[in-house]
Amino acid sequence: IPPGKPSLTSCRSPEKETFTCWWKPSYTGGLPTTYHLYYRLENSEIVRECPDYHTAGQNSCFFNKNETTIWRTYNITVVATNRLGSNYSDPVDIDVVYIVQPHTPENVTVLVMKEDDPVPYLRVSWEKPRNADTRSGWITLIYQLRIRMKNQDEWEEHDAGQQKVFNVFTPHSGGTYMVQVRCRPDHGLWSEWSPPTYVEVPDYL
Amino acid sequence: VVVLWCVTVSSEALNLSDLLERVSMASDKLHSLSTSLTSDVGSQLPPIFKIMRPSQCHTSSLQTPTDKEQALNVPEEELLSLARSLLLSWSDPLAVLLAEAHNLVHPDKSAILSKTKDLHLHSSSLGAGLEHLIHKMGAQSQGIISLPYNGDVGTDKNASLSNFYFLLTCFRRDSHKIDSFLKVLRCRASKRPEMC
Ligand code: NA
Ligand code: NA
Ligand code: NA
Structure with a gap:
């Protein structure tokens, strides 16, 4: 039998400059099967094939900066092919x-601050993800932490x-704390x- | 009302950086509102009525940057003028949407009506803020154009809801462009670049 129907599982862009789409392989009955991704950009009749099947690993297609445009819809289809169809x-x-x-976010650092106050507090700091160009304003990130x-x-x-x-104020006196940070773009x-x-x-009581 | 006051009345006293901070907060809000409204309206539409046809948006003929490299190469005045042109082009269709929201047949009609009013209000307020900004930056206003909107929303029930949704998807895209252009301008003028 010909291969089953493949499905596009997700497409993500880490920085609003490139993106990757992933698909789930279909039932192949053990026959050697190849996958091709095709896309058509809004306002264009031309159907193009995935520019890069390698960079993002198996079952994926990577679009580099030159191949990525925003505010334009990509209509994407994956095709599974074996010798039966x-x-x-x-x-x-x-x-x-x-x-x-x-x-x-990167380089998350937590310091115990004492200063003059008898109750210490924690100063959590971090850096933006390296590839996000927040400096130009092209992407705006907001952060959340949990402890x-x-x-x-x-x-x-x-x-x-x-x-x-x-x-972060008023931690318990004495004990180990765990801190994590995440970020999201303004509309993402x-x-x-x-x-x-x-x-x-430290124990401070 | 509070937003109107913030952007229009007090902006004379603001410097460029503060003003950009305010207008980009307003554009952020406007885009979020349009996303929420689009999703409310779309929740009742069968997929067949949701086929994207953004090339038919009345603003699609306006040439705007399509990626970071292009956007960062556009002169500041021109980015501002693109944002203003996009928003100005929505004056008429937003008024049509507001009128039409009263006649929609939809289970969430009251939420939709209220959000459409907000959209209209925020859009006027942002427009006023952009006018101040243009004045402040000493930018030329010849580059600002308003693209004509000739459509109506239609009388048939499904066509009406589907056209309402279509207009919203167009506005959602344009408000994202406006927000992105203003945030680039905000970071260029920022007194606190570490926040960018
Ligand atoms: Na791949
Ligand atoms: Na690009
Ligand atoms: Na940022």
Whole structure:
């Protein structure tokens, strides 16, 4: 039998400059099967093939800066082919502005601040994901952090807005805290949480 | 009302950087509102009525940058003038949407009506803010154009809802362009570049 129907699973852009689409392979009955991705840009009759099947790994297609435009719909279809025939995915329309999901914030650092106050507080700071060009204003990121004691389940969440530093007050006296940070563009999707950063709060009571 | 006051009345006293901060907050809000409204209206439409036809938007003939490299190469005055032209081109169709929202047949009609009013209000307020900005930047206004809107929303129930939705998808895209252009301008003028 010919291959089953493949499906486009998602398309994401980490920085509003490039994007990648992934698909799920279909049933092939064990026959060698190849996949091709085709797309047609809004206002164009020309059907083009995926420019790069390698950069983003298996079952994916990567569009570099030159091949990425925004505010223009890409109509995308994946075709599975073996010696018995072909099958097409349902086409998907995407506009890159609505699939922006940044990489996680980097270099998350937590410092215990004592100063004059008898109760210390935590100063959490981080950097933007390296590839996001926030400096030019092309992408605007807002941040969120969450914190919990290592032996507890409940996270406490804080919105940091566009700032890359946030002070968390009144931690318990003594204990290990876990902190994670994530970001999202002004009109896009949350990144993954950063790997946890641990901090030891001294006994101060 | 509060937003109107913020953008129009007090803006004379603001410097360029503060003014850009305000207009980009307003454009951010306008785009979020359009996204929310588009989703409310679309929730009741069968997929067949939701086929995207953005090339038929009345603003599609306006040449705008299509990626970062292009956008960052456009002179500041021109970016501002593109934002103003896009918004100005929506004066008429937004008034049509507002009138039409009273006649829509939709289970979320009251939410849609209220958001359409907000959209109209925020859009006027942002327009006033952009006028101040143009004045402040000493920009030429010859480059500003308003593209004509000749359509109506239609009388047939499905056609009416589907055209309402179509107009919203056009506005959603244009408000995203406006927001993106203003945020580029905001970062160029920013007194706090570490926030960008
Ligand atoms: Na691949
Ligand atoms: Na590009
Ligand atoms: Na930013």
